[in-house]
Amino acid sequence: MKTKRIRAITIPLLTVLLLVAGCAAMPESTADESSGLTFIHVNDTYRVGAVEDGTKGGFGRVVTIVRQLQGQGRDVRILHGGDFLYPSLESQLWNGMQMIDAMNYLDDLAPMYVTTGNHEFDPRTPEHLIDAVRASRFDWLGDNYAFNTGGADVDASLHKAFTINHGGKTIGVFALTAHAAYGGNDRDYVPIEKDFVGAARRSIEALESRGVDAIIGITHLHMWQDVEIAGLKKDHPTFIFIVGGHDHEPHYSEGNDSNATVMKGASNARTIWQIDMTFDAAGMPQIDPHMLEMGVGVPSDPDYELLNKKWRARLLEKFPFLTARVGTAGESIDVTEEEVRSHENGWGNFIVDQMRTAFGDPAAELAFINSGTLRIDDFIAGDITFEDIARTFGFSSFLRYMTISGAEFRKVMEAGYRGDGSAEGYFPQISGFRVCIDRSRPEGDRIVSLQLPGETGWSEIDGETGYTLVVPDFLYGGGDGYELPKDRPASRPGSELKYLVLDAIVRAQAVGRAVGRNPDPAHPRYVELGPGRDACWRR
Numbered sequence: 164m165k166t167k168r169i170r171a172i173t174i175p176l177l178t179v180l181l182l183v184a185g186c187a188a189m190p191e192s193t194a195d196e197s198s199g200l201t202f203i204h205v206n207d208t209y210r211v212g213a214v215e216d217g218t219k220g221g222f223g224r225v226v227t228i229v230r231q232l233q234g235q236g237r238d239v240r241i242l243h244g245g246d247f248l249y250p251s252l253e254s255q256l257w258n259g260m261q262m263i264d265a266m267n268y269l270d271d272l273a274p275m276y277v278t279t280g281n282h283e284f285d286p287r288t289p290e291h292l293i294d295a296v297r298a299s300r301f302d303w304l305g306d307n308y309a310f311n312t313g314g315a316d317v318d319a320s321l322h323k324a325f326t327i328n329h330g331g332k333t334i335g336v337f338a339l340t341a342h343a344a345y346g347g348n349d350r351d352y353v354p355i356e357k358d359f360v361g362a363a364r365r366s367i368e369a370l371e372s373r374g375v376d377a378i379i380g381i382t383h384l385h386m387w388q389d390v391e392i393a394g395l396k397k398d399h400p401t402f403i404f405i406v407g408g409h410d411h412e413p414h415y416s417e418g419n420d421s422n423a424t425v426m427k428g429a430s431n432a433r434t435i436w437q438i439d440m441t442f443d444a445a446g447m448p449q450i451d452p453h454m455l456e457m458g459v460g461v462p463s464d465p466d467y468e469l470l471n472k473k474w475r476a477r478l479l480e481k482f483p484f485l486t487a488r489v490g491t492a493g494e495s496i497d498v499t500e501e502e503v504r505s506h507e508n509g510w511g512n513f514i515v516d517q518m519r520t521a522f523g524d525p526a527a528e529l530a531f532i533n534s535g536t537l538r539i540d541d542f543i544a545g546d547i548t549f550e551d552i553a554r555t556f557g558f559s560s561f562l563r564y565m566t567i568s569g570a571e572f573r574k575v576m577e578a579g580y581r582g583d584g585s586a587e588g589y590f591p592q593i594s595g596f597r598v599c600i601d602r603s604r605p606e607g608d609r610i611v612s613l614q615l616p617g618e619t620g621w622s623e624i625d626g627e628t629g630y631t632l633v634v635p636d637f638l639y640g641g642g643d644g645y646e647l648p649k650d651r652p653a654s655r656p657g658s659e660l661k662y663l664v665l666d667a668i669v670r671a672q673a674v675g676r677a678v679g680r681n682p683d684p685a686h687p688r689y690v691e692l693g694p695g696r697d698a699c700w701r702r
C-alpha cells in the first residue's frame with residue numbers, strides 16, 4: 164500500500180471561517196452538525212509558543228481551531244502522538260513542566276489523550292516523569308509499555324485499552340511507543356514491549372470484546388510500523404485510523420477495507436490533522452480527515468497567548484541575555500529538521516567546522532555530528548541571537564578527540580547513510596572530508612568515495628593511515644548506530660559544543676565577519692548518486 168509524505172496541502176481555513184460566519188447568519192443550518200465528533204491530532208511539540216518567528220505552528224493556533232469547531236457545536240477531542248517533555252531550551256530549566264502547563268490548557272478546552280514519545284524518557288531516572296504525570300490533567304495512554312517509576316499513583320495512572328464516549332458510541336483507543344530497537348529509549352522505569360503489532364492486536368481484541376463501536380490508535384513509531392499495524396483492519400473492521408508521531412513532517416497512508424488510515428502531523432503543530440468521525444447506517448465508523456496548515460492565516464488564540472507570554476517572561480528572567488545579538492548570519496539558512504536531517508546544511512557545516520579545533524593545534528582532520536543534535540527546527544538569518552545558539556543545542560554536547568584508521572572511519576560513516584534517505588536524526592553533518600554515496604547499493608556498502616583535501620587536491624581516505632577525529636560524546640558512546648572503536652587512545656569528554664560555537668560567532672563578530680553560508684553546489688561535502696547525478700565529483 165502506498166504512503167505519502169505530504170509537503171503542502173493548504174487548509175481550507177477560509178472555508179471554515181466562512182462557514183462560521185455563514186452559520187451565524189443562518190442558524191437553522193447548524194442543527195445536523197451540532198453533535199459531530201472531531202479529533203484534532205498533534206505530535207512532536209517542543210515549544211509552548213509558535214516557531215519560525217511566530218509565523219508557524221504553536222498551540223495558540225491549535226486553540227483557535229478547537230474553539231472554531233466547538234463554536235460549530237462539535238465535540239472535539241485532542242490526540243497527541245508523543246515527544247513533548249524534551250528536548251528544548253526550556254526543558255533544560257523546567258524538565259518539560261512548561262509543556263505540561265500548555266497541554267493542561269488544551270485539555271481544559273477539549274479532553275486530550277496522549278501517548279509518550281522516546282523523548283519523554285530522555286533522563287536516566289524517573290523523577291521528571293513523576294512530576295510531569297502528577298502535574299498533568301490530560302490522560303496518559305500506553306498499551307505496549309508500563310510506568311515503573313516507584314510512584315504508585317503515577318504508575319497506576321497509565322491507561323490501557325482506553326475508551327471514550329460520544330453520543331451513545333464508544334471509541335476504543337490504544338497507544339504505543341517505540342521500543343529501544345526502533346529508536347526508543349531503554350529505561351528501567353518504562354519497560355516497553357518490542358512486538359508492536361502483537362501489542363496492538365491484543366488491545367484491539369480487548370476493546371472488541373468490550374463491544375466498542377470504533378477503534379483508533381495513537382502511536383510514536385516509524386511510519387512503516389504504523390502501516391504494518393494498519394493492516395490489522397483486515398480482521399478488525401472497526402479499526403479506523405492511527406495517528407502517529409516521531410516523524411517531524413506530515414505523513415498520510417490512505418485507508419481502505421483492509422487497512423486503517425495513518426496520519427502524522429509536522430512538529431510543533433506546524434501542520435495538524437482534523438479528523439471528523441461519523442457512523443454509517445450499519446453502525447460502522449467513517450472518517451473525513453483534513454490536514455491543516457498552521458500558518459499566518461490561523462491567528463493564535465489571545466487567551467492562550469497569555470500562557471505563552473508567562474513562560475517567555477520566565478525564560479527571559481533566567482536568561483536576560485537571550486535576545487542579545489551575538490553575530491550575523493552570512494545567508495538565510497533553512498535549519499528546519501526535515502532539511503538538516505537529510506541534506507548537507509550551512510548551519511551544520513559551520514558548527515562541525517568548529518569541532519576540529521576544539522582541542523587546539525593542530526586541528527583534527529575529521530569531525531562529524533548526527534544532525535539530531537541540531538534542534539532549532541527554524542531558520543538562521545540576519546541577526547544571530549544567543550537564543551538561536553541555545554535552541555540549536557537541546558542537549559549538552561561534550562566532545563571527544565580520538566584517532567581512527569581510514570578503513571575504520573569509512574565503516575563507521577556507513578551508519579549515517581542507511582535507510583531510504585528520508586529525514587533521520589542520524590544523518591551526519593561533516594567537516595574535514597567529503598563523501599559520495601549510492602543508496603541503490605546495500606546498506607553498509609553505500610559510500611562510493613570518501614575524500615580528504617591535500618596539497619595536490621582531494622584524495623581517497625587511506626585505509627591504513629591513522630586520522631584524528633572529533634565527535635560528540637554521544638556518538639563516541641555508540642549513539643545513533645555509529646560504532647566507534649573503543650580500544651584507541653581518546654580524550655576525556657571536553658569542550659562543550661554550544662560554547663565553542665558561541666565563541667566562534669562572537670570572535671567573527673568582533674572582526675565584522677558574518678558566519679554560516681549555504682553549501683556551495685560547486686563544492687559539496689555530500690553527494691548522493693542517482694537520477695541526475697552519475698559522477699561523485701565534478702572537475
Ligand SMILES: [Zn+2]
Nearest residue numbers: 246280281409
Ligand atoms: Zn520521537
